[in-house]
Amino acid sequence: MILVINNQASEKEIEDVKKKIHQFGCEVYESMGLNHHILGVVGDTSDIESGTFQTISIVDKVILVQEPYKKANRLFHPDNTVVDVNDRSIGGKKLAIIAGPCSVESEEQILSIAKSVKNSGAGFLRGGAFKPRTSPYAFQGLKREGLELLKFAREKTGLPIVTEIMSTEFLDEFVEQVDVIQVGARNMQNFDLLRQLGKTNKPILLKRGLSATIEELLMSAEYIMAGGNENVILCERGIRTFEKYTRNTLDLSAIPAIKKLSHLPVIIDPSHAAGLWWMVEPMAKAAVVAGADGLIIEVHNDPENALCDGAQSIKPEKFDRLMGKLKILAQVEDREI
Amino acid sequence: MILVINNQASEKEIEDVKKKIHQFGCEVYESMGLNHHILGVVGDTSDIESGTFQTISIVDKVILVQEPYKKANRLFHPDNTVVDVNDRSIGGKKLAIIAGPCSVESEEQILSIAKSVKNSGAGFLRGGAFKPRTSPYAFQGLKREGLELLKFAREKTGLPIVTEIMSTEFLDEFVEQVDVIQVGARNMQNFDLLRQLGKTNKPILLKRGLSATIEELLMSAEYIMAGGNENVILCERGIRTFEKYTRNTLDLSAIPAIKKLSHLPVIIDPSHAAGLWWMVEPMAKAAVVAGADGLIIEVHNDPENALCDGAQSIKPEKFDRLMGKLKILAQVEDREI
Amino acid sequence: MILVINNQASEKEIEDVKKKIHQFGCEVYESMGLNHHILGVVGDTSDIESGTFQTISIVDKVILVQEPYKKANRLFHPDNTVVDVNDRSIGGKKLAIIAGPCSVESEEQILSIAKSVKNSGAGFLRGGAFKPRTSPYAFQGLKREGLELLKFAREKTGLPIVTEIMSTEFLDEFVEQVDVIQVGARNMQNFDLLRQLGKTNKPILLKRGLSATIEELLMSAEYIMAGGNENVILCERGIRTFEKYTRNTLDLSAIPAIKKLSHLPVIIDPSHAAGLWWMVEPMAKAAVVAGADGLIIEVHNDPENALCDGAQSIKPEKFDRLMGKLKILAQVEDREI
Amino acid sequence: MILVINNQASEKEIEDVKKKIHQFGCEVYESMGLNHHILGVVGDTSDIESGTFQTISIVDKVILVQEPYKKANRLFHPDNTVVDVNDRSIGGKKLAIIAGPCSVESEEQILSIAKSVKNSGAGFLRGGAFKPRTSPYAFQGLKREGLELLKFAREKTGLPIVTEIMSTEFLDEFVEQVDVIQVGARNMQNFDLLRQLGKTNKPILLKRGLSATIEELLMSAEYIMAGGNENVILCERGIRTFEKYTRNTLDLSAIPAIKKLSHLPVIIDPSHAAGLWWMVEPMAKAAVVAGADGLIIEVHNDPENALCDGAQSIKPEKFDRLMGKLKILAQVEDREI
Structure with missing residues (x-):
C-alpha cells in the first residue's frame, strides 16, 4: 500500500500517519517526489480497511500494490x-x-x-x-x-x-x-x-x-x-x-x-x-x-x-x-x- | 409487441407466426414497410417470453411497446x-x-x-x-x-x-x-x-x-x-x-x-x-x-x-x-x- | 511513478531497470514489500512514455502518482x-x-x-x-x-x-x-x-x-x-x-x-x-x-x-x-x- | 418508424400527428393496443429527424425499424x-x-x-x-x-x-x-x-x-x-x-x-x-x-x-x-x- 501525501501537510500530520501505519504492524518507507511526499506501507496490508487512510485529509491517494485475494492468487x-x-x-x-x-x-x-x-x-x-x-x-x-x-x-x-x-x-x-x-x-x-x-x-x-x-x-x-x-x-x-x-x-x-x-x-x-x-x-x-x-x-x-x-x-x-x-x-x- | 419480419419470408412462414400470436390470445395487425413486413401484437403480451418470437428465423427484431412492470407502473x-x-x-x-x-x-x-x-x-x-x-x-x-x-x-x-x-x-x-x-x-x-x-x-x-x-x-x-x-x-x-x-x-x-x-x-x-x-x-x-x-x-x-x-x-x-x-x-x- | 517488480526478478534485472530510471534524470528509492519489490521514481516523470517500463518483463505494474496535466492542474x-x-x-x-x-x-x-x-x-x-x-x-x-x-x-x-x-x-x-x-x-x-x-x-x-x-x-x-x-x-x-x-x-x-x-x-x-x-x-x-x-x-x-x-x-x-x-x-x- | 401514442391523447391530437406523417410523404397504419395507441409510419423514413415526433407531447416513444445506413447495409x-x-x-x-x-x-x-x-x-x-x-x-x-x-x-x-x-x-x-x-x-x-x-x-x-x-x-x-x-x-x-x-x-x-x-x-x-x-x-x-x-x-x-x-x-x-x-x-x- 502506498500513500500519496499532500505537499502542504505538516510534519506533525505526517508523523500521525506513520504512527497509524505502525499500529497495523507494518513498516514505513518514505520518499519525496517533486510535488508529492510518498509513504510506502510494508507488511501484510490485506487486513487494513481501504478507507482507513483515505479519510485522512493530508492523504491524496491510496494505491494498493498487493492483490486483495490470496487463495485464488x-x-x-x-x-x-x-x-x-x-x-x-x-x-x-x-x-x-x-x-x-x-x-x-x-x-x-x-x-x-x-x-x-x-x-x-x-x-x-x-x-x-x-x-x-x-x-x-x-x-x-x-x-x-x-x-x-x-x-x-x-x-x-x-x-x-x-x-x-x-x-x-x-x-x-x-x-x-x-x-x-x-x-x-x-x-x-x-x-x-x-x-x-x-x-x-x-x-x-x-x-x-x-x-x-x-x-x-x-x-x-x-x-x-x-x-x-x-x-x-x-x-x-x-x-x-x-x-x-x-x-x-x-x-x-x-x-x-x-x-x-x-x-x-x-x-x-x-x-x-x-x-x-x-x-x-x-x-x-x-x-x-x-x-x-x-x-x-x-x-x-x-x-x-x-x-x-x-x-x-x-x-x-x-x-x-x-x-x-x-x-x-x-x-x-x-x-x- | 411488434415483430419486424424479414422481407424474404414466405407467406406460409408469416402465417405460422400469426398463428402463434393467436395462440397467446392476442390479435395481429399487419403492415408492409418499404423493406420490412411488420406484425403488431395486440393484447396482454406481458406473459409472452421475449425469446418466443426471436427464435423464429424470419423475425428480424422483436420490439416491446409495453413496460414489463405493472404494479410499479x-x-x-x-x-x-x-x-x-x-x-x-x-x-x-x-x-x-x-x-x-x-x-x-x-x-x-x-x-x-x-x-x-x-x-x-x-x-x-x-x-x-x-x-x-x-x-x-x-x-x-x-x-x-x-x-x-x-x-x-x-x-x-x-x-x-x-x-x-x-x-x-x-x-x-x-x-x-x-x-x-x-x-x-x-x-x-x-x-x-x-x-x-x-x-x-x-x-x-x-x-x-x-x-x-x-x-x-x-x-x-x-x-x-x-x-x-x-x-x-x-x-x-x-x-x-x-x-x-x-x-x-x-x-x-x-x-x-x-x-x-x-x-x-x-x-x-x-x-x-x-x-x-x-x-x-x-x-x-x-x-x-x-x-x-x-x-x-x-x-x-x-x-x-x-x-x-x-x-x-x-x-x-x-x-x-x-x-x-x-x-x-x-x-x-x-x-x- | 512507482514500479512494482516481480518477486522472481534477479538482481541483475533490477539493476537494469534502475539504470533506465537514471537515464531519464530521475532518482530511485527502493523498498521490499512482503511479496513485491517496489521501485519509486522521483523526478519529473511527465516525459516518460507510460509504456517504457510496462514492456519490461519483471515489471508487474506501473503506477502513476503525478497527474499528467500541468497547466490545467x-x-x-x-x-x-x-x-x-x-x-x-x-x-x-x-x-x-x-x-x-x-x-x-x-x-x-x-x-x-x-x-x-x-x-x-x-x-x-x-x-x-x-x-x-x-x-x-x-x-x-x-x-x-x-x-x-x-x-x-x-x-x-x-x-x-x-x-x-x-x-x-x-x-x-x-x-x-x-x-x-x-x-x-x-x-x-x-x-x-x-x-x-x-x-x-x-x-x-x-x-x-x-x-x-x-x-x-x-x-x-x-x-x-x-x-x-x-x-x-x-x-x-x-x-x-x-x-x-x-x-x-x-x-x-x-x-x-x-x-x-x-x-x-x-x-x-x-x-x-x-x-x-x-x-x-x-x-x-x-x-x-x-x-x-x-x-x-x-x-x-x-x-x-x-x-x-x-x-x-x-x-x-x-x-x-x-x-x-x-x-x-x-x-x-x-x-x- | 413506429410511434407509441399516450392513451390520454385526444382524437384531434392524433389527427395532427397523422397529418405530420403524411407531410413526409409517408403513410400511416394504426392500431390500438390495450394501453397504447400505435401509429406505424410506412415509407422512406430515413430523412425524418428522429426528434421530429419525440417532441410531441402525446408521443410516448419513437421506435425505429429501419437501420439508418443504406450503402453499408x-x-x-x-x-x-x-x-x-x-x-x-x-x-x-x-x-x-x-x-x-x-x-x-x-x-x-x-x-x-x-x-x-x-x-x-x-x-x-x-x-x-x-x-x-x-x-x-x-x-x-x-x-x-x-x-x-x-x-x-x-x-x-x-x-x-x-x-x-x-x-x-x-x-x-x-x-x-x-x-x-x-x-x-x-x-x-x-x-x-x-x-x-x-x-x-x-x-x-x-x-x-x-x-x-x-x-x-x-x-x-x-x-x-x-x-x-x-x-x-x-x-x-x-x-x-x-x-x-x-x-x-x-x-x-x-x-x-x-x-x-x-x-x-x-x-x-x-x-x-x-x-x-x-x-x-x-x-x-x-x-x-x-x-x-x-x-x-x-x-x-x-x-x-x-x-x-x-x-x-x-x-x-x-x-x-x-x-x-x-x-x-x-x-x-x-x-x-
Whole structure:
C-alpha cells in the first residue's frame, strides 16, 4: 500500500500517519517526489480497511500494490487447479463441455437433449431447475421436480449435472444431488450464499457478474475458498456495456487475464453473452483458441417453444456440427474434447 | 409487441407466426414497410417470453411497446405512493433524511451518532449490522448484536431504524425488529429474497444495482409488490461506468425518470455513489432540487477509525451544516425537512 | 511513478531497470514489500512514455502518482480561472447562462430566440452553424450563412455568440467572428484542432467526450493551454453508460471533481445529457447547487419543427420560468445570474 | 418508424400527428393496443429527424425499424465487399495481416521491421507518421518524414502501407503516397474528415471509436460511402468499459454482428484492445476463428525503447511464431494467410 501525501501537510500530520501505519504492524518507507511526499506501507496490508487512510485529509491517494485475494492468487499457487467432478475433471487437458437447456421442462425434453449432447461429445449436462428471472411473472423453473428430472437424465446418460442454486434454503439438497453447483451472475456477490458454499466440498461454477471486474470475480472465488472449498470454476458470460446489439459483451480477454492472475479453471458461456443463437458458434470457437478450459452452451430441441432463453439456444444438430469444429480447434491447441 | 419480419419470408412462414400470436390470445395487425413486413401484437403480451418470437428465423427484431412492470407502473397508479414508517412517512412533502454510520460498531458509537443526527433534523437512523463486503477478510458487521444496538438507539432517540438484510435466513428477526428493511445493490436481483420480502408488509428500501437499468430496478420492485407488499422505496446510489475518479457515477437523472415511470418514492445515496466524503454535500443538494424524496447519508463520529467506508462518511458537525443548507433548498422546492 | 517488480526478478534485472530510471534524470528509492519489490521514481516523470517500463518483463505494474496535466492542474494554479468574453466573464460569481437553438435555421428564428432568452436573463447566445450529425443524410447546418445570422443576432441583442467549430478549415473565420468557440464532444480528442486553437487567444468551450474520463478532458484542455491559450471552459454533457432510458448519463459529480483537480470553469449542458426536454429543468437546477459555473441550454421557439435535437429543446416560456427558479437557487449558493 | 401514442391523447391530437406523417410523404397504419395507441409510419423514413415526433407531447416513444445506413447495409448489398489494395485485397479468402510499429522512428527501424514481418507472411505494413497522443507533451510522430520512411520501406519490400490521417490538411499527400488511409478511433466521428475521404477512391481503414456502437461505426462508414468511396474496411479495436485490467475490452462479437448487418470487411486490432503484449496472441487467434477478415498487429524490434505503445507491441520473433499458429487456424476456417 502506498500513500500519496499532500505537499502542504505538516510534519506533525505526517508523523500521525506513520504512527497509524505502525499500529497495523507494518513498516514505513518514505520518499519525496517533486510535488508529492510518498509513504510506502510494508507488511501484510490485506487486513487494513481501504478507507482507513483515505479519510485522512493530508492523504491524496491510496494505491494498493498487493492483490486483495490470496487463495485464488496464482502468486501463491503457481500450478493450474484441476477440479474433479465424479470421474471427470475441469481444468486439465480435456475441455469441459457443458451443454443442455436453459431450463428443465419435462422428462422427455431433458432426456432427449441429454442423450443428444452426450452423443455429440459433451461431458456435462446443464439445466435450470430454479430460474432467476427479471420478471416475477415469468416461468421460474420446475424447482425440486426439475432436480429430480436432472438426476433421472444423469442416471440414463452418466453425465454429471450442473445447475444453479438461488438461495441457501436448498443448499443441503443441492450438495446431495447435484454434481456442480452453479452460482449465477446476479448472485456473484451474494456473500451469504458464497460463504455457505465455502463450507461444502462441492465443485462450484461461479459466474462473473454483469458488471463485475475480474478482481471482484476473484474476490468472490476467495469467499468460497476462504471457507475451505477450493473447487471453484470461474465462468465469463458477458459483461454489461453501452453496446446493445448484443445482450452483453463477451469479454474473451478475461481468459488470459484470469490465467495470469489465478490458477482456477475458466470456462466461457457464449449463449448468455450475446443472447443470440447465431453468435454461439463463432464465440465458442474463439473461446477455445483463446485458452478457455471449457464451454457452457445452451442446447434446446425446440427453441421456439422453450420456456426461457430460446433466442440464445441452438438445436442439437447445430450443436453436433459445432462440436465437430471445436474438436479440430482443440487439437490445434493441444487440448482434447 | 411488434415483430419486424424479414422481407424474404414466405407467406406460409408469416402465417405460422400469426398463428402463434393467436395462440397467446392476442390479435395481429399487419403492415408492409418499404423493406420490412411488420406484425403488431395486440393484447396482454406481458406473459409472452421475449425469446418466443426471436427464435423464429424470419423475425428480424422483436420490439416491446409495453413496460414489463405493472404494479410499479405510474400508468396504472397515477398518484405518488407515500410509505408509512411508524409515525413518519416517505414520499410525501417532507423529505426523508436517513443518516448514520456505515456499520454499527458499539453502543457508544451508534447512540452518539443517533442523537447527533436527530438534533440536526434527520428523520431516520441507518446503520449496518450485516455487512456485504467484497473481501471475506473484511469486517462483516456485528450481526445480531448490531441489531440490538440499533434497537437501543431507536429506544433512546425515537428514530425509526433502517438496516440491510443479506439473506432470507434472518427475515423473521428483521420483520420483527427493523422499521425499514434495506436491500443492497448487490442483492437487487436476489429474487428469492425479494419474493420473501413481498410476503411481509414492511417498508423495503430497494437499492439500484451497480449496473441495473431503471427498468430492472422497477422489475425488482415489481417482485416485492407482486407478492402483496407495496411499501417499496427506491434508491439510486451510483452506477458503474468507465469513469474511475469516483467509485460510481451518481445518476441523478434517474430521479425524474423514475418519477415519470413509477409512483414509488425515490431517495438518493450520495455517500456510496462517489465514495468520497467531500462530494456528499454537492450531490445531496443536487438531489434535493432534482426532486428526490429523501437522502441516505453516512455519518460517522470518527471516520478515520471507522470499521468500514470511512472515506465516504462525514462527521456530525459537517452533517449539521449540510442539513442547514438542505432545509433552505427544500423550502425553495416547496418541500420540508 | 512507482514500479512494482516481480518477486522472481534477479538482481541483475533490477539493476537494469534502475539504470533506465537514471537515464531519464530521475532518482530511485527502493523498498521490499512482503511479496513485491517496489521501485519509486522521483523526478519529473511527465516525459516518460507510460509504456517504457510496462514492456519490461519483471515489471508487474506501473503506477502513476503525478497527474499528467500541468497547466490545467490546480496544484500549480490554486486560484479559479475567470475567462473574459467581451464585457462578460465565465468562472466568476455570476453564472454564465448560454441559451439558444441547436442549429441556426433562419434570421427570424435566431433573432426571436435571442431576444427572448436575453429577456429571461441569458448572458450568451448559442446556435449551431456547422453541425456534427451521425447521419450523412441529416441537416448539416447553414454553415457560413449560420455564422452571419448569429452575428446579426449579436448585433441586435448584444449577446456574445457561442458556436461549434468542426474543422481547422474555418479557424480564421471563427476567430474573427465568434466570441466563444465550442469544441464538440466528438472532437474532444481531435488533437490537430486543439493544437490550432491553442495558438489563438479565443475563449474555448471544450465539451467532454461521450466516453472521456475527467483526466482525458483535462489533458485535452492541456493541449489548448500548452499552445498558450489559457481561456478554456470545460463542459460536462453526459457520458455514455449502459443505461439507455436517457441518451447519456449526466455526471454531475464531475463538477466537484474538476473543481478539485483544476482551476478552469465548468459548465453543464442538461439538454444533450438526457436528450429529453422534460429533464432539462431538474438537471439544470441540480447543476447550479452542485457548483457549476454556468449552463448551456437548448431553447427553440418551435421544437416540433426544429431541424435538429427538437426532443431536447425547451420553449422560451419554459426557459423563462426555469430562469426564475435558477435565480433563487443561485442566490442561495451565493452566486448571481 | 413506429410511434407509441399516450392513451390520454385526444382524437384531434392524433389527427395532427397523422397529418405530420403524411407531410413526409409517408403513410400511416394504426392500431390500438390495450394501453397504447400505435401509429406505424410506412415509407422512406430515413430523412425524418428522429426528434421530429419525440417532441410531441402525446408521443410516448419513437421506435425505429429501419437501420439508418443504406450503402453499408447488407440488406441492399448481399455480397461481401472485397477492397483492392494495389495487387492485394481485403475481404476475400486471404486474410489481410497488417503489421508494423506503432510509430515510424527511423529508416533502420521501419525497414528492419518491414522485412521481418514480410518474411513472416504479413501482407501490409503499418506505421504511424502522425500520432494522436493524449498528452501534448508526448512524441507526436515524425510526420512527413515518417511518410517518406514508410514509402522507402514499401519500395524495399513491396508491402502496401497503412497509416493514420489526423486532419484534412494532409489529405492530398495521403492520397498520393499511402495505400490504405487509416482513420483512428478518436476521429471516427470527425465528420469533416470522413466527408473529405468520401471524395477520394482510396481504401479507408475505419477504426471503431472507444465508445461507438456498431451502428455508429456503420454510420461513419456511410459518411465515406455516401461521398462515393465504397472502399471501406472496418476495424474493431476494443471498447471502453468498466473493466480496467485491460485498457479496453475487445468486442469480438462485433465480427459476426457486422457480418450480418453489413457487407464490408472487418479486421481486428488485438494490440490496442488490451494494451498488453501478452494478450495479442490469444486475441489474434480468437479473431481469426470468429470470422475476421484480417488483423492489424503492432510489431516492434525493441519495445522497451519504442517511442510509443511499447507495452502492447510484440517482437518480430514472437510475431513469426504467432503467424505460424494463425496459418493453421486460417486453414481450419477455410481461409488463407
